[in-house]
Amino acid sequence: MKLKEFLEKNHLTLNDNAKLLFEKLNLDIQILSKLEEKYGKSDKMSKSKHNTVDPDEMISKYGADTVRLYILFAAPPENNFDWIESGIEGAHRFLKRVWNFITENLDLIKSEEKKELNEEDLAIRRKLHQTIKKVRSDIEKNLQFNTAIASIMELMNAISDYKSKNPVILKEVAENLILMLSPFTPFIADYLWRLIGKEGYTINYLFPIADEEAIKETEKEIPVQINGKVRTTIKVKVDMPEEEIKKLALENVQKWIEGKEIVKIIFAGGKIINIVVK
Known part of the structure; x- marks a missing residue:
């Protein structure tokens, strides 16, 4: 049985007493965080499980600004979140x-x-x-x-x-x-x-x-399709007249329409151009 399967079957996590064990063995706690991310979900912080994070220790290591930024970035204020070392x-x-x-x-x-x-x-x-x-x-x-x-x-x-x-x-x-x-x-x-x-x-x-x-945007990119398939995009001024945009589109797709008859040019909502050919 794989380690992750064993943990899930027995309702355990790598945090269960592991922090205490690592501390007693003088091992790097960061190893635990990496193992936890790979093999099992974080358990809720609990003093009995020895998996709490000491804020003074984190502030000493990273600074108050970093700790504050991570806490506020990790989740919306109303939500709980799992403390992950890589996050801070x-x-x-x-x-x-x-x-x-x-x-x-x-x-x-x-x-x-x-x-x-x-x-x-x-x-x-x-x-x-x-x-x-x-x-x-x-x-x-x-x-x-x-x-x-x-x-x-x-x-x-x-x-x-x-x-x-x-x-x-x-x-x-x-x-x-x-x-x-x-x-x-x-x-x-x-x-x-x-x-x-x-x-x-x-x-x-x-x-x-x-x-x-x-x-305000001064330019926009417009995809150009040939028979419904996007072939290129063109960058145009937001106030460029429609006929000029169509002309520019045709200039940029010549290699795909050469020798073909243009049936119609559809400019859908000012957002995409579709050139129908046969």
Whole structure:
């Protein structure tokens, strides 16, 4: 019988007295977490089972901000969740990414240089204000801290791929990113706030408000089908006339329609083009 089957049959988990055993044998508790993820579900925390997590120990190891961020990200406030070591390590890595983004771009963030915004700059600014709107809504309306934090993480992913490094955008992103994180991780937020040249504490500043104009999409991608099968996509301005969009679509599918008769071009709801040929 496999270990996992034995545990399930006897209604046991790897947490049953295992933490106590590992401690007595001076073994790394993290091994238990990895085994648990592989072989069995977590048991509910209980002093009798010696599987509780010491908050002081976690704070000493990862810092209060990381512990707070992980707890709020792991599940909605009304739900219970299983403490998984890899989860808090992920929260710690995320805060390191934020730290690195600010410190590695500090000179540009503090710069007063003004540069024109290119397409990549506008895309990052759009993502920033979409995030602000989502985070504000999640916190104010539903207290969904986990989805708010997830949105901030998505923003960090977008920033990681940002090549333009326009000081105007970096400054706006840094300031708003820190303020959005401040309810969840106040210590690192306050430190980074002063690091970028601001005064006082983030709690004394207004929470960011999304710029609705920045959120508006200026371009969109439209799939192009030939007889119902998607062959390519085209990127167009949102206000481009329908006839120009159809013309552009035809230019991009010539190799699939060469020598064929175009029966009709269907532009369905402004979202997809289907070119019918025979």
